[in-house]
Amino acid sequence: MNKVLPLLSVLCVLVSCNVSAQEFYLEKIQCEKAEDCDINKKFEAFLKDARAASSENHTLYVGTKVKLDALSGEINIDFPLKIVGSGKSQSEILFSNPVVVKHSLDVSMIRFRSHSEHVLTLDGATRLRINDASITKNGGACIKVKSDSNTAFEIDASESDFMGCRYIVHTDELNNNFDGSTITFSQLGADIRGDLSSRAAIVINSGSDAGTGEPRVKMTLQDSHFYRSECGSCTSDQFTYVYSKGHNNITIEDSYFENYSSSVSLKAENPNNVKFNNNLLTGGAGDDNPRVDITGLKGRAEVINNTISSANKELTIYPLGAIKESKPTAKIVTSGNAFYVKNKDEFKFYEQARGLQSSLYYVTFQQFTKALFTGATDSFEGIPVFPDNKAMVINIDGSSAVDECRVYNEYNEPLAVVNVNDGKAMVELKLGVAERMQTVMTRCFSHGVPMVVQEGSIYNFYVWKNTPEVKICWFKQSNLTINSSPSNWVCDTQAPQYSDIIFKSDIKYAKQCERIISSDKSERATIANEEKIVTLYNAISTNRACHGIKGSSGTAQVVKSVASIAIEPPPSIKVKLMSYNRTLSGLPLYTTNSLNIGLEASGVQSCDVIDSSGTIVHRLTESELRNTSATIRLGGPIQNVQTLSLRCKDSNGANVTTSYNNSDRLRFYHWASTPRVKTCWFKDGNGSRYSNSNNWNCDTSAPWGSKVYFKSHIEFATQCYRTKSNGQKVYVTPSGAYNMNEEVSLTLTNTVATNRTCIGATGSSVTSYATIRLN
Numbered sequence: 001m002n003k004v005l006p007l008l009s010v011l012c013v014l015v016s017c018n019v020s021a022q023e024f025y026l027e028k029i030q031c032e033k034a035e036d037c038d039i040n041k042k043f044e045a046f047l048k049d050a051r052a053a054s055s056e057n058h059t060l061y062v063g064t065k066v067k068l069d070a071l072s073g074e075i076n077i078d079f080p081l082k083i084v085g086s087g088k089s090q091s092e093i094l095f096s097n098p099v100v101v102k103h104s105l106d107v108s109m110i111r112f113r114s115h116s117e118h119v120l121t122l123d124g125a126t127r128l129r130i131n132d133a134s135i136t137k138n139g140g141a142c143i144k145v146k147s148d149s150n151t152a153f154e155i156d157a158s159e160s161d162f163m164g165c166r167y168i169v170h171t172d173e174l175n176n177n178f179d180g181s182t183i184t185f186s187q188l189g190a191d192i193r194g195d196l197s198s199r200a201a202i203v204i205n206s207g208s209d210a211g212t213g214e215p216r217v218k219m220t221l222q223d224s225h226f227y228r229s230e231c232g233s234c235t236s237d238q239f240t241y242v243y244s245k246g247h248n249n250i251t252i253e254d255s256y257f258e259n260y261s262s263s264v265s266l267k268a269e270n271p272n273n274v275k276f277n278n279n280l281l282t283g284g285a286g287d288d289n290p291r292v293d294i295t296g297l298k299g300r301a302e303v304i305n306n307t308i309s310s311a312n313k314e315l316t317i318y319p320l321g322a323i324k325e326s327k328p329t330a331k332i333v334t335s336g337n338a339f340y341v342k343n344k345d346e347f348k349f350y351e352q353a354r355g356l357q358s359s360l361y362y363v364t365f366q367q368f369t370k371a372l373f374t375g376a377t378d379s380f381e382g383i384p385v386f387p388d389n390k391a392m393v394i395n396i397d398g399s400s401a402v403d404e405c406r407v408y409n410e411y412n413e414p415l416a417v418v419n420v421n422d423g424k425a426m427v428e429l430k431l432g433v434a435e436r437m438q439t440v441m442t443r444c445f446s447h448g449v450p451m452v453v454q455e456g457s458i459y460n461f462y463v464w465k466n467t468p469e470v471k472i473c474w475f476k477q478s479n480l481t482i483n484s485s486p487s488n489w490v491c492d493t494q495a496p497q498y499s500d501i502i503f504k505s506d507i508k509y510a511k512q513c514e515r516i517i518s519s520d521k522s523e524r525a526t527i528a529n530e531e532k533i534v535t536l537y538n539a540i541s542t543n544r545a546c547h548g549i550k551g552s553s554g555t556a557q558v559v560k561s562v563a564s565i566a567i568e569p570p571p572s573i574k575v576k577l578m579s580y581n582r583t584l585s586g587l588p589l590y591t592t593n594s595l596n597i598g599l600e601a602s603g604v605q606s607c608d609v610i611d612s613s614g615t616i617v618h619r620l621t622e623s624e625l626r627n628t629s630a631t632i633r634l635g636g637p638i639q640n641v642q643t644l645s646l647r648c649k650d651s652n653g654a655n656v657t658t659s660y661n662n663s664d665r666l667r668f669y670h671w672a673s674t675p676r677v678k679t680c681w682f683k684d685g686n687g688s689r690y691s692n693s694n695n696w697n698c699d700t701s702a703p704w705g706s707k708v709y710f711k712s713h714i715e716f717a718t719q720c721y722r723t724k725s726n727g728q729k730v731y732v733t734p735s736g737a738y739n740m741n742e743e744v745s746l747t748l749t750n751t752v753a754t755n756r757t758c759i760g761a762t763g764s765s766v767t768s769y770a771t772i773r774l775n
């Protein structure tokens with residue numbers, strides 16, 4: 001895990017991606033479209049590239065809790081895959097769609113959950129391995145093997161938990177194509193939600209044809225703990241933990257079957273060989289059901305050193321269970337089986353087996369032990385709740401024969417070992433905070449022999465923070481934080497009218513919540529996390545007030561959260577000229593080569609700045625629109641009024657109307673800082689008089705009595721005058737706004753000299769002289 005290689009077609013930046021294995025972090029996978037890359041898209045991108053290199057081994061690391069709820073159809077694992085978490089209490093992957101394994105799959109260090117009928121379905125799969133993981137389902141099968149896959153399979157699960165499944169493994173009727181299949185379970189903890197529709201936790205159905213030679217399926221179950229949750233709606237309590245039909249080998253050793261009522265630990269029909277050794281069976285009721293029931297044995301059965309304890313007054317004991325209708329060559333061995341029952345007058349032994357060898361039984365009358373739990377300050381849905389600052393106290397009270405009790409969590413991990421003196425002991429546990437329900441299991445022993453814990457063997461509880469955590473939020477559908485952790489949510493406060501918006505809540509450690517309608521009115525709100533889509537017609541404001549648990553003081557804290565979203569105004573933009581030198585005829589005047597505009601934009605995606613000729617002179621950037629100002633470079637100074645206009649669009653490409661401060665565009669002057677003044681005399685017939693002033697060819701003399709012409713060309717001047725010989729100033733009257741250009745004619749009889757002095761916008765002045773003489 002030191003190196004994570006990226007997706008072949010999406011992220012591959014290596015010189016060569018031709019490697020024998022690929023490793024990925026699910027949360028870090030990138031998509032082709034970065035703006036649409038939620039966890040579902042990341043997983044789809046992974047599947048796409050993994051299938052493109054299906055011969056390679058792929059490892060998918062999942063570091064947090066992820067929910068894959070927007071995928072389509074079956075999720076087919078048709079390439080070799082490992083899914084690895086960072087610990088089954090930290091990492092979780094939840095599928096809403098069926099997961100069908102068609103190649104091989106390894107799952108480790110993660111909680112694997114599903115909302116579909118089964119968690120994992122094997123259809124042509126060659127291998128399924130589960131290690132240090134948790135497979136969780138509310139009903140259905142944890143592992144389903146389809147008969148039409150016609151492929152021998154290998155299932156290997158160790159140090160793992162199966163929680164809430166109706167079946168741990170369920171096979172359809174297997175034909176001879178499945179010969180040589182193996183199921184190996186070691187160090188499992190299983191909480192089975194069994195009812196009448198599921199006759200067993202493990203169902204291995206090899207069909208009515210028992211076959212010959214090697215067994216069809218070899219199943220081994222070792223060092224495991226099975227518990228069946230109660231089924232209040234069931235009309236009968238008979239239940240089987242392991243059911244085998246057909247030519248199979250079954251080995252069950254060193255395991256604990258915590259029976260609920262009249263459960264059967266093993267029922268085998270027409271098996272090849274059976275071993276049922278060193279197991280503990282507790283909690284059976286008084287009934288005539290065998291705890292081990294073998295019919296039609298073909299080979300050898302061993303039922304050795306098992307312990308059966310009952311909390312009931314009467315128990316019909318089948319030392320081996322019923323082993324009957326066996327082949328004449330079958331060998332049946334039993335010895336060292338012990339029975340712990342309550343003090344009573346009568347109980348029965350039954351043996352219904354042929355070829356029985358070494359029968360030996362022990363019967364002990366016992367008192368039963370209780371594990372009593374204190375320290376909870378409240379309850380939630382009938383389950384005790386402990387505040388995070390208070391320890392759980394377990395008091396052991398029971399049989400004086402008990403010398404040791406052990407406490408485990410729901411993952412079968414040891415939490416405490418308690419030495420018991422004269423049937424009494426006490427231990428304190430400080431358990432971590434978790435929103436989910438937790439479980440501890442208490443097992444007691446007398447000199448190593450398991451004893452029945454009549455009360456408190458399984459204890460469900462919560463450890464919650466004293467203060468609820470409440471966060472509610474409105475999102476536009478384009479908000480990329482919607483699929484992130486609630487701590488990273490960025491709520492939207494505005495959205496376009498009639499758009500679809502999303503409400504989400506994240507509530508933890510709350511017993512109940514309300515929505516406050518007015519000062520004297522409220523209504524109950526769900527404490528479950530919500531996610532719903534609504535259409536925004538008018539502004540919405542909602543709230544949640546959530547109550548926590550009662551702490552040691554006996555009071556509960558209330559946390560309130562409010563989320564509001566208003567109608568987003570239609571896209572608009574206002575623009576105005578800024579930072580000009582002065583005004584001229586009421587319009588801004590610039591003497592630099594750029595001008596600044598101020599912007600007030602809402603919902604605007606892009607803008608072009610256009611001059612009077614229709615040429616785009618500037619494109620406003622997103623930063624400029626966000627920062628409310630922009631600098632526009634100008635061309636050369638021009639005497640006349642200049643104009644600029646904006647052409648803007650919203651995110652949908654629709655035009656956005658621009659407001660220009662009581663005008664239809666930006667109007668301004670762009671002048672040089674110094675006036676430009678040129679004066680000239682022309683003889684009659686000098687054609688340059690009609691050309692651009694840059695091409696004037698002035699005359700300096702003319703004949704007496706000839707007609708001559710005086711012209712001036714003046715730009716960027718606010719005022720002009722000529723100075724007479726006596727110093728008097730004669731001001732030029734402009735023709736039109738700031739047009740100081742003149743043209744006069746006269747008959748030349750003497751030398752004529754004249755001048756023009758012009759003042760610019762910044763106060764600078766320029767004087768030009770022109771003289772014509774008699775020649």
